[in-house]
Amino acid sequence: MNSLLHTNKRLIALLVLLMLSTAAIAACSSSENANKAEQGGESDAEKKVTVIRNFKAASLDPHNSFETLRAGIVETLVRLDENMEVQEWLATKWEAVDDVTWVFTIREGVTFHDGTKLDAAAVKASFERGIAASEVLAGSLKIASMEANGSELKIITTEPHPALPSELVNPYASVISVTAEKEMGTEAFNNAPVGTGPFEVVKFTPNIEAELTRYDGYWNGKAKLNKVIYKFNEDSNVRALALQSKDADIVYSVPSETVATIEQDKELHVESIAGLRVHYLLYNQQKPLMQDVRVRKAIDWLLDRQSVAKDVMLGNGTPATGPFNSSLPFGSKEAVQAKNGDEAQKLLEEAGFKLNSSGKMEKDGKALTLELATYGARPELPLIAQLLQSDAAKAGVTINISTIENADTYIRENKDWDIVTYSNLSAPRGDGGYFLNSAFMPGGSLNGTNYENEAITSIMKKLNATSDIAERIKLTQEAVKEVMDDVPHSYAVYPNLIVGMNNRVTDWKPGPEEYYIITNLMDVK
Known part of the structure; x- marks a missing residue:
């Protein structure tokens, strides 16, 4: 019995010693990991974020992709x-x-x-x-x-x-x-371009995602995150669900109607900030019908900007008065144009249309029917299209809506459309020159319909040669007045930038310019 008791005491002592040793090893390991975390070491392996953008990227060629x-x-x-x-x-x-x-x-x-x-x-x-x-x-x-x-x-x-x-x-x-690039070859380089940023590409699957890892030699301080999964998905509902299921930490262009639901989750929140973007209608003046300014102005009168801001954007936007947000120094300070079906019908009658017995506008026996293309990467645009379709029908104008994938490609490669819902950063560099040159000058990157206006071109030549800020503002406003008179576009709303975020993300917030997303400072709890 004494022998057995002695043996049991030895076993208990060994077990206690083993437990103490295990605890000590764990404590040392924890201490080492804490030190490595402070130093940005191996323990950062799990410090990652997943971001979902609202547009596809077939290539990472930085000279053709934002x-x-x-x-x-x-x-x-x-x-x-x-x-x-x-x-x-x-x-x-x-x-x-x-x-x-x-x-x-x-x-x-x-x-x-x-x-x-x-x-x-x-x-x-x-x-x-x-x-x-x-x-x-x-x-x-x-x-x-x-x-x-x-x-x-x-x-x-x-x-x-x-x-x-x-x-x-x-x-x-x-x-x-x-x-x-010369060493890798252009195709391989465009899948993993070599830059100077805080992150480098590990793997890129076109239109799906890019896997990024921290570049430890970054000149402005090693990134706090170790890894970033940068995804692309044009389905707004899928993006919102990914945020709600915690499969994504940052999601761009969250649908306005999901904001309230997302914010019911204590682990999530939504940033809705005034941006530098404008949602608008682009008219195809390569078609004879849309070359008539009276027709363009009629559609402009049918655009219910207040309803777009209130009912489509659910308050996450401001009715537009021109291409530039009215809060900018060169933005229009005019009152928002209210929808007016009577003015629209009057202009269409001046253009030769009249209401038939069925309440449809027609000319030479042919009903006025317009083809409008929209896309879902920005979830508000199809809703703006539907609102316009409904209001136009009340004025006797039929609008057929089609959904496209890539607006820029569609605009340049197709000629059978009348209107496209479009969206652009109109002042991404704090100046109006970018948008005016891109959208209204011959060869401009946003001028897919080859629009040209001599008065605008003349003003832009002066603007492009002027460095004085006050004079640039004055010339920008003059150019905008010509744009508003000729109506190549109808500006609907200045949308807020709506970004869904997991609260675990720290030291980061979206910027109105939409340029700088992944930084060396962003972190996670």
Whole structure:
């Protein structure tokens, strides 16, 4: 018995010792992990976020996709701050030597993801590549020649270009390693471009997702997150459900009607902020019917802007008075135009239409029927289309609605549409010149219908050669007046940027410019 008792005591002592040893090992491991977390070590492996964007991306070519910059893979020479003012980024300073000559000083100590050094020669090569790859970038930068010398990049433009620094905010002006592209091949590079951002690409599945990992050599401080899953999905309901099921941490363009439901979950919230975007109707003046300004103005009278803001956006937007938000210095201060079916019918009658016995507008025995295309990546647009369809029917105008996938491609490749619901950042760089040049100048990136107006073109030539802020505001307002008189577009609403977020995400909030999403500072609890 004593022998058995002694044996049991020894077993109990061994078990206690083993438990104490295990606890000590666990404590040491926990301490090591805490230290590694503080140092940004291996314990950060689970520090990741999943983001879902509302548009597809077939490529990560930064000179033809905004998503590469948004995902924190690449950077530009300059960027916008929270006040929409141009600030340094990969360039530390710049100056205009004369009307056509600019000198940019490239930041020291920056490396690409492959470890190679960033200098003026690398930026020059990147710009040359971007200009060749993107007509949009070539048209906006207007570069005649460049000269690289150490950290100094001299740019000579084809004409006086006072807006060049703000044009370099353009995501298409992102800086990449051309040397890496030559080594990898263009196809492989476009799936995993080598930039200077806080994150680099591990894997990219076109139109589905990009898997990103932290670049530990990032010049502005190693990212707090270790990993990012950056997804693409154009179905607004799927995006909202992914947020609610906690499969995603940040979801862009949450449908307005889901906001209240999402905010019932204590682990989630929605950021709805005034943005720099405008939702509008784009008219196809390549069709004879839409070349008649009276027809365009009639549709403009049928657009119920107040209802769009209240009933479609559910208060997450402001009725539009022009292309630029009225809160901007160059935005229109006019009153919102109310819907008026009588004015619409009067204009259509002036254009030769009359109501038939069935209450339909017709001309030469043919009913007035318009083809309107919309797309679901921005969930409000199909609803705006339906509202217009209903109000137009009351005025005797039939509108047929079709759903398309890619508005830009559709506009340029199809000619049988009359109206497209469209959406653009109209002042993403804190200035009206970008949108006016893109949408109304020949060859502009948003001018898919080849619209041209001599009065607007004349004003834009003056605007593009002017650096004085007060004069730029004045000329912008003059151009907008011409736009509103000619009605190539009908502006519906300035939508809020609606982003659903899991509360575990910290040190981050969406910006109205919609450019800088993944950063080195964002973190998770």
